[in-house]
Amino acid sequence: MSKSDPNRVLRGLPIVVGSLGAVLLFVNRILTPELTNSQSRADALGVLLSALLILTGLLWQQVQAKIPDVVQLIGEEKFELVPELPDTVKTELAWASHLLLTNTVTRSLVVIYQGKVLLRRGILPPKSEVTPGAILKRVYEKVKPVYLVDVKAYPGRIEFDYLPENTQGIICQPIGKEGVMILGANAPRSYTKQDETWISGIADKLAVTLADNIKIVET
Structure with missing residues (x-):
């Protein structure tokens, strides 16, 4: 299902205004029995401005960003934490996952540490x-993030x-x-640079918390 473009009317406004201006100039020209030099210059300027408005509108139509197609992810809503984790880690993971699921396009989240899945939250399969x-x-x-912008x-x-x-x-x-933290979105090319920065910051904070509790987390 595609989202409607909330700026569609705004993008088409220059074309409408430019076209209307051109029509009014044409009507004014044919209804004027005798043209003066000043009116001719004004008409020429009006035609130029109308053309620029129409061109601007057409360019806006071309350069508008395509809104990604959003899908309904297949799975069930889950919130699973390893029971033996200390309360500090549980609280931190719950806080971080809530922020990511509510402030980014993330719909599925898995956190792995020392080879063990500590958290599964969001829409997930069995x-x-x-x-x-x-x-x-x-x-x-590499200790560097990888972003698959369009998984398919x-x-x-x-x-x-x-x-x-x-x-x-x-x-x-x-x-x-x-x-590593694996985040899944329900639309391709939907994470922004701001999202990536936000995710990186949360991961850094989690790294500190988990490192402080590493002896407890070890299996």
Whole structure:
């Protein structure tokens, strides 16, 4: 399902105004029995301004950003935390996941630390086991995030079978050197640079909390 463009009317306004101005100039010209030099110059200027308005409107129509298609993710709403985690870690994970699910386009979230799934929240399938594939291994090795802007375009998407099968966008964000946060969106190309910065900041904060509790988290 596609979202309607809230600026559609605004984008078409220059075309409407420019066209209306051109029509009024034409009517005024044919109804004027005798033209003066000053009126001719004014008409020429009016035609130029009308043309510029129409051109501006056409350009706005061309450069408008395409609103991503939003899908209904296949899965069920879940909120799963490892029971033996200390309260500090549980609180931090609950807080971080809530922020990401309510302030970004994230609809599915999985947090892994030291090879163990600590959190699953959002729309998710029944499968909870995570087997790191090539993409996730690269995130661990490089300690740099990977953003799959349009999942269906990546053959490696099959490794994310613990996310909804119709997930549209995925960010794999490292949590220090020992963890990773996998976020799934319901629309392709939907994460902005601001979202990525926000996600990185939350991951850094989680890394500190988990590192402080590393002996408790170890399995």
